[in-house]
Amino acid sequence: xxxxxxxxxxxxxxxxxxxxxxxxxxxxxxxxxxxxxxxxxxxxxxxxxxxxxxxxxxxxxxxxxxxxxxxxxxxxxxxxxxxxxxxxxxxxxxxxxxxxxxxxxxxxxxxxxxxxxxxxxxxxxxxxxxxxxxxxxxxx
Numbered sequence: 001x002x003x004x005x006x007x008x009x010x011x012x013x014x015x016x017x018x019x020x021x022x023x024x025x026x027x028x029x030x031x032x033x034x035x036x037x038x039x040x041x042x043x044x045x046x047x048x049x050x051x052x053x054x055x056x057x058x059x060x061x062x063x064x065x066x067x068x069x070x071x072x073x074x075x076x077x078x079x080x081x082x083x084x085x086x087x088x089x090x091x092x093x094x095x096x097x098x099x100x101x102x103x104x105x106x107x108x109x110x111x112x113x114x115x116x117x118x119x120x121x122x123x124x125x126x127x128x129x130x131x132x133x134x135x136x137x138x139x140x
Contacts, residue, residue: 008105023078026121030071033125037064040132053138056131063128070121077114084108 040061049057085108096103 019078019081023075026071026074029121029125030068030075033064033068033071033128037061037068040064049139053135056135056138060128060131060135063124063131067121067124067128070117070124073117074114074121077110077117081108081110081114 040057044057085106088106088108092106093103
């Protein structure tokens with residue numbers, strides 16, 4: 001039984017490290033995207049670059065805004081998963097106390113919307129970089 005406990009502890013530690021790294025990654029992405037959005041909006045010239053260039057610029061801004069939104073939702077999903085795990089652990093502790101048994105392991109899955117937000121964040125940020133390149137080609 002001790003072997004299972006050590007494996008479970010190592011697995012829990014590894015899962016926590018992965019969650020921390022993932023949160024750090026999304027924080028960095030959000031910092032880069034919000035900085036880029038601020039720079040783009042503040043340095044955007046009012047000169048007439050043509051309809052297609054203005055449309056692409058607008059798409060870049062919207063892509064960055066939606067990328068920031070979905071990235072923020074990904075960060076919130078980490079908090080949501082920790083709250084859910086805590087709630088399940090409290091329920092398991094109450095049940096084990098009522099049934100006079102040892103506390104069992106508790107597992108919490110991240111919701112499906114987290115996976116959707118995660119994939120869409122990557123797609124949206126990649127799209128914004130490509131659109132920004134197209135915008136640069138159009139204005140010069």
